Amino acid sequence: MRYFVNEFWTNAQRAGHALHEISYRACFKPQLPEFFIDRLTEPSDAVYDPFMGRGTTPIQAALMGRRVFGNDANPMSIMMTRPRLNTPELCDIESRLGEVPWDAGEPTLGDQNFGVFFHPATLCQIVALRSWLSEREEAGKFDYVDDWIRLVAMSRLTGHSPGFFSVYTLPPNQAASIESQSRINERRGQTPPKRDVKALILRKSRSLLRHVGLSYSQFDLYCCDSRNTPEIQTDSVDLVVTSPPFLD
DNA sequence: GCGGTGACATCTCCATATAG
């Protein structure tokens, strides 16, 4: 048995299951919920995070065979968590990506403001994917493969290496305004290069799924004020692991 | 005015994994 004492924030403790590797404004290491889930629950017990954020606690609990309850007031949380609790096969992702009409994207004037981040051809591909996913949703065809593709696309939008859709910018857990990105481009003497959206989504998917995937049905995710979650029955949860909203 | 404050705004450096 290995004990990590006050070592949950160091680089040495960062390695976890590949499914955790989604950037977010703030994210604790999976070893933290793992530490408590391991000691305080048994398989099939229910674990709940009322402020799940990118979903580290639900993902880790599911990996450990626990039942999962998750909640966050931010609707993006479900988009970032749900696809990783029920992962598609790589071949299904690839064939679905093949259905997207990548050349049909028509950026609006508003979209074109993001030209400081994206090459025009890349922007067209992003817009094509966005429209296609919206149409799938409206037609009631949106499934777990689409859910996965949306998550990976969101996680690839901007970053500071060629694995992202954007030109070099701040790290993916940070945000640069359009004005500040103009300054970054000028200082570095750079313009956004062409990027292959489909290829990058596939590459990140391969990385996220390089360990065993998750096919898990025992999860309930909500987008509520955590003070009022009537769907979660009294006494139905064995352990709460969370990190409440913080001020920095 | 003045010091303290802020789910701010902007940007750096380093450990680790992986490719070659």
Place this chain on the structure above:
DNA sequence: CTATATGGAGATGTCACCGC
């Protein structure tokens, strides 16, 4: 092995706004 990709509950600098 070396080179590159990638992720940072990070590390600082601004500046409107507050109570006094």
